Amino acid sequence: MTESNRITFPTDFVWGSATASYQIEGGAREGGRTPSIWDTFSHTPGKVLAGDTGDVACDHYHRWQEDIDLMSELGLRAYRFSIAWTRVQPTGRGPAVQAGLDFYRRLVDGLLERGITPVATLYHWDLPQELEDAGGWPARETAERFAEYARLAGEALGDRVGMWTTLNEPWCSAYLGYGSGVHAPGRTEPESVLRAAHHLNLGHGLAVQALRGVLPRDAQCSITLNPAVVRSASDSEADLDAARRIDALQNRIFTGPLLEGAYPEDLRRDTARVSDWSFVRDGDEATINQPLDFIGINYYNPVLVSASEPGSANAKNDGHGVSAHSPWVGSEDVEFLEQPGKKTEMGWPIDATGLTELLLRFHREAPGVPLYITENGAAFDDKPDASGAVHDPDRVEYLHDHLAAVHAAMEQGADVRGYFLWSLLDNFEWAYGYSKRFGMVHVDFDTLQRTPKTSARWYAKAIATGELPAPE
Numbered sequence: 001m002t003e004s005n006r007i008t009f010p011t012d013f014v015w016g017s018a019t020a021s022y023q024i025e026g027g028a029r030e031g032g033r034t035p036s037i038w039d040t041f042s043h044t045p046g047k048v049l050a051g052d053t054g055d056v057a058c059d060h061y062h063r064w065q066e067d068i069d070l071m072s073e074l075g076l077r078a079y080r081f082s083i084a085w086t087r088v089q090p091t092g093r094g095p096a097v098q099a100g101l102d103f104y105r106r107l108v109d110g111l112l113e114r115g116i117t118p119v120a121t122l123y124h125w126d127l128p129q130e131l132e133d134a135g136g137w138p139a140r141e142t143a144e145r146f147a148e149y150a151r152l153a154g155e156a157l158g159d160r161v162g163m164w165t166t167l168n169e170p171w172c173s174a175y176l177g178y179g180s181g182v183h184a185p186g187r188t189e190p191e192s193v194l195r196a197a198h199h200l201n202l203g204h205g206l207a208v209q210a211l212r213g214v215l216p217r218d219a220q221c222s223i224t225l226n227p228a229v230v231r232s233a234s235d236s237e238a239d240l241d242a243a244r245r246i247d248a249l250q251n252r253i254f255t256g257p258l259l260e261g262a263y264p265e266d267l268r269r270d271t272a273r274v275s276d277w278s279f280v281r282d283g284d285e286a287t288i289n290q291p292l293d294f295i296g297i298n299y300y301n302p303v304l305v306s307a308s309e310p311g312s313a314n315a316k317n318d319g320h321g322v323s324a325h326s327p328w329v330g331s332e333d334v335e336f337l338e339q340p341g342k343k344t345e346m347g348w349p350i351d352a353t354g355l356t357e358l359l360l361r362f363h364r365e366a367p368g369v370p371l372y373i374t375e376n377g378a379a380f381d382d383k384p385d386a387s388g389a390v391h392d393p394d395r396v397e398y399l400h401d402h403l404a405a406v407h408a409a410m411e412q413g414a415d416v417r418g419y420f421l422w423s424l425l426d427n428f429e430w431a432y433g434y435s436k437r438f439g440m441v442h443v444d445f446d447t448l449q450r451t452p453k454t455s456a457r458w459y460a461k462a463i464a465t466g467e468l469p470a471p472e
Contacts, residue, residue, distance in 0.1 A: 019082070053428075058425050067425070074452070101152075125173055147207045158215040166221070176321070183431065199279075202284055227297065227299075246328065305335060345378075356408045372416070380392055396472060403419060425439040
């Protein structure tokens with residue numbers, strides 16, 4: 001690589017990786033943990049491919065020391081994990097269970113001993129089943145209970161954890177959980193989507209207030225979104241309006257109240273036949289509009305949309321699973337078009353330019369707020385060779401190109417502080433079970449043996465040098 005085309009990151013750039021509790025922990029019935037909505041959903045016949053569940057997953061609950069040794073070996077500077085709500089507060093109400101908190105204390109202490117910064121996510125989709133039975137995220141009380149849980153976690157771990165994220169991808173929780181039903185709890189209720197989105201937003205605001213009441217003054221609070229890069233198929237008025245509608249449903253329903261203290265008026269108009277939005281009470285949007293210390297951004301691919309053509313099959317290549325029920329409430333007729341080029345095993349198009357575009361948008365819309373890529377990665381069909389090694393050149397190329405896209409945004413002024421590769425380990429990939437592998441470390445789900453892939457070694461070299469090695 002010549003001097004002129006080297007891609008070098010600042011020395012204080014945070015190189016990390018990420019996981020989620022239900023996807024890796026296992027130990028589903030240990031330490032006082034009770035069922036979450038994903039336990040219930042995965043044990044419901046027909047909901048998850050091959051009947052897979054997260055009962056064991058990667059058994060991280062018992063193998064966490066091995067896993068943080070792996071992180072140390074790879075040179076990770078930070079690790080983003082999520083706390084299982086039902087491991088800490090089994091019913092979503094009342095006092096914390098010390099056994100659950102002790103698990104996370106041990107994990108965090110192990111990370112700190114190895115010089116790895118812990119980044120805690122309070123909610124990565126595993127709502128206590130008892131709270132779902134009481135109404136779930138469409139019910140206002142869930143937001144209030146979430147703030148109580150945030151306070152418990154902050155009190156217990158705030159002396160060890162300095163970076164906190166309230167919610168991971170609230171869009172998925174609301175739209176896939178209550179709209180299309182392809183994620184837990186599997187409900188298909190259009191108005192409940194909007195109610196859930198609002199109460200997730202409100203829960204975030206209340207949780208930030210609760211955390212700031214118990215954390216040290218230098219602790220950082222954030223939220224992680226999965227904003228869409230929405231591209232219109234043409235410059236026609238109809239196609240541009242289709243893109244506007246999807247942008248409102250996936251992006252501005254969150255960034256409006258989070259960054260500006262108000263839901264967009266066009267979103268309310270687009271969804272007027274679904275709901276009158278009476279669930280938004282006076283003061284809610286101000287509560288949601290808490291100052292943020294950073295914003296987490298998850299990126300996988302852009303989407304290409306158009307207005308529906310009369311008599312068309314109404315293409316639904318949105319990448320969010322197959323369902324007879326659309327998650328796009330009020331805009332069910334918008335078409336999501338197939339995109340050309342290479343795709344991952346998820347069928348998602350590979351297009352790193354969207355990441356640069358997204359970072360620059362947030363740089364404009366949230367000036368002064370640092371950004372982190374809290375998830376970025378790809379699923380490929382990774383298999384050990386005869387020697388047991390796992391070569392994944394497609395993932396290496398993917399990571400190189402997307403990190404180069406991050407660097408391009410930084411060169412144009414975006415304040416990007418770090419990158420968390422999704423994922424550390426192959427894991428339970430939600431409704432796809434164990435059929436999709438996102439990890440830079442291969443997991444044999446029969447023996448639970450961990451094997452770093454070529455991509456892990458490539459990433460370790462990037463971390464060690466601060467420079468992107470050429471893809472093999």
